[in-house]
Amino acid sequence: MKQATLEDAARLVRDGQTVTIGGTLSQRIPAAMVRELARAGVKGLHLIKPSPGFDADVLAAAGALASVRAGMTTLEQPFGMAPSFRRAAEAGEVKVIENACPAVMASLQAAAFGLPFQAVAGLDGSEVPEISEFARVKDPFTGDDVWVVPAVRPDWAILHVHEADLRGNARIYGTPVWDRLMSRAAKRVILTAEKIMPTEHFVAQPELTVVSELFVEAVVHAPMGAWPTAVYPDYDIDEAAMRRYLQLSRTPEGFRQYLDDTAAQDHARIEAAA
């Protein structure tokens, strides 16, 4: 489809699929798309992401998550832990696949290179591998035991970027966090972008392109699409909006109100951009 509305792109994601979501904690989360998934009522998603935050919290509040494979889930300072995720985890509604960031990375790297599994450095003395989807393999060259994790290939990588063209080439300024890896590990990519730029912009400095058109299924022009999370250097975390979300998301009714309240704005921004 490539150029898409928020609604069209959200419809690509089906119940029970595995998704990975760009950004980290409260930074450059494709928040408009995550809210749209919640509005669309998608259920049973498996989220794989080393460091989820606002995304996991919204999807947990929406009851959209079956499992989370993560190293750490938090909204970070000054907000603390992701409360809806925490509530769902403590109620046993979301299966937490206890992990470590570089082990989740290894599952995505294995997928990106078409390998069945990958070893993980470190983990000595940790009980995380014992309670999760890890296995011991003997290094055939040294005889030493090493922990390995399986490849996990998400159906979708959902990424919010600074700039994209309508073919799906995209730039991220500053750290891409895990987005480069996610775009290779997933079967297909859904982009939301602050700005749509002509392809010549990418051709002028192709070394800056983080996501290639070859990987991308849909491109949504979504200015402020990470709000209330931050997009460096364009906008910082909207602390008041984040606190309002945290207040409303304490109850199902409040969360529904949050989705409704933000719907007009999410869609208006995208229409204004179109």
Added chain:
Amino acid sequence: MKQATLEDAARLVRDGQTVTIGGTLSQRIPAAMVRELARAGVKGLHLIKPSPGFDADVLAAAGALASVRAGMTTLEQPFGMAPSFRRAAEAGEVKVIENACPAVMASLQAAAFGLPFQAVAGLDGSEVPEISEFARVKDPFTGDDVWVVPAVRPDWAILHVHEADLRGNARIYGTPVWDRLMSRAAKRVILTAEKIMPTEHFVAQPELTVVSELFVEAVVHAPMGAWPTAVYPDYDIDEAAMRRYLQLSRTPEGFRQYLDDTAAQDHARIEAAA
């Protein structure tokens, strides 16, 4: 040491060490540094590189190579195979660790991430793994057999780049081929650079930096440092110079003459730049 002369940098490389060398075939080879290694008389080097070319040929002609772990070794069209490498291989003077480019890549990736080994995709039906340093491992998640290769951590990555600062930050324009990976896999990096730029140049667009100062031991300002191989878009292969090299390198005396003939030029260019 960081800022260094060609001679100083060449002295870092000791007999019997493992090196990986940037560029590919006859493209962006750190040729001035490779010639200087030959002049310095270093012996017993183990070269690991998916696609060596001019570098392997010069080092083979110099009798500097103990082994080559490569997928393919050629000077590419219009020159054909690397003749001194071929001669040394056929005489049994250089041990050829028969391989495949992505398997050599996997050995470097494992080193770059501190893993003991890595799986390699594909290879079904190939006899390469049977005669080389590969092993069969059972995927603990599916029970399927998969070929793995050991990590190989080079002592040095020797790379020729477009631009570097004196701290060791470096840019490559166009494909970095394997250089990004090599700079992470090796213990330390030796850079030769077409241009020395101020650090602010890299700070202005840090996303373009391929090699970080953290990895780099020595930086040599070497304009035309890849000659007679190409540096896109600055200069193409010098076909006449390549043919002269191929002519001279047929005999030990001719090769010695080649090293002598090019010494003044290699050093003069670097002095002129300093």
Added chain:
Amino acid sequence: MSAAYAPADIMACAMARQIRNHEITFVGVNSPLPLAAVELARRHHAPLANFVSVGGGVNPKVERIIAATSSAELGRGSASIFDNQEVYGLNGRGGIDLTFLGMAQVDASGRVNSSYVGDRDQPKVRFPGGGGAPAILPKAKRAILWRAGHSKNIFVDKVEFVTSQGNLERIVTPLCVFRFENGALRLDSIHPNVTREELADKTGFTIPNLADAPVTPAPTDEELAILRAIDPDNVRRIEFGPQ
């Protein structure tokens, strides 16, 4: 009726005709003929073919055919740069639809030797090595081999060493196109003006359907015009040596 053409030209056409819109076609090192084929296809019947070059380009602009296809020139006009890790990642996860691969020798069962002949530690002939082929042949959906020569040293009954094998579809030579079917090479088509006797003489294995196979359609004027436009210096013929 076509204008005069060289073996390299009908080879480029035969290869180009396998390139399809929307698919991802990969061209590696040492590949001026496949490069010519891709650019011919893009200007002829497959303008929407995706082309990934080992020179770093994703759908780069190709104005002239070059001999050293590992050149970063083949990133020019691209909106992103794929280094070699990217290429092998794409290959490993099954993202390459069609690949062109060179080779030193191939046998009747479609097995390729690009490694060596003779003793392993002191080989009689050291070939360049398989490059990425051992991993690409089994992973690409379709693979087309080519070789600018056709002799009994190249097309052998049984290779001494198997560097690679896999999803081989066709082999394009100066004399014919082979098709790989049910584990064996068959004749897909014989080029115009090549006799079946000559082909049999220069092939080191028995061709099962030698008599029945059709003749390769000659390059059309349109195809030849495009080849001349993108390659006025006949770089695509370089693998045939000095003409």
Added chain:
Amino acid sequence: MSAAYAPADIMACAMARQIRNHEITFVGVNSPLPLAAVELARRHHAPLANFVSVGGGVNPKVERIIAATSSAELGRGSASIFDNQEVYGLNGRGGIDLTFLGMAQVDASGRVNSSYVGDRDQPKVRFPGGGGAPAILPKAKRAILWRAGHSKNIFVDKVEFVTSQGNLERIVTPLCVFRFENGALRLDSIHPNVTREELADKTGFTIPNLADAPVTPAPTDEELAILRAIDPDNVRRIEFGPQ
């Protein structure tokens, strides 16, 4: 004699004093205090310390301490950008000399629980998870943990679940600095104006050398001046909650 200071200030100083020139120090997410410590060290005794931030920077310019240390702000002024794969590559191959890591609980044997308390599938308390710590603690040459609280729920005798353990060197708290030695936590120093009784009361395990340990040197005027300059809004105190 020093000016008045908050617990966060002496913690930042205690952490900063462990940072050395030429070493590579890593600061991850949720780490305003370690960020303050690094910038204090760079402006005080370790101008040549290398600082890798999970925000992407290698020796970034830090003008103000920020709460969300995963922000790409911490790539500003850097000559290169490290994404998280780079960070874990560097860690995996042993390239991190010193790391600061947060945690939920730690026990007398220096084992950390940042995962959960109670039943695994329906935990009484779900913590954020260990992040990268399970792989960083064993690989970094030295690890310093910190926590902006000090109670028997945090410093426990034995954790129910071991998220991570490894090359732990010190733990910095509002009351003291612990040192990890021969498999056990000992008191490295107790902060000024903290009584040994209070420390024992708020610690869930017996401190072997409670009576003998020295007092943490108070922040110097110079250190406090730097902290105020880089953090006029006291963001480093944010983990202590509203003051």
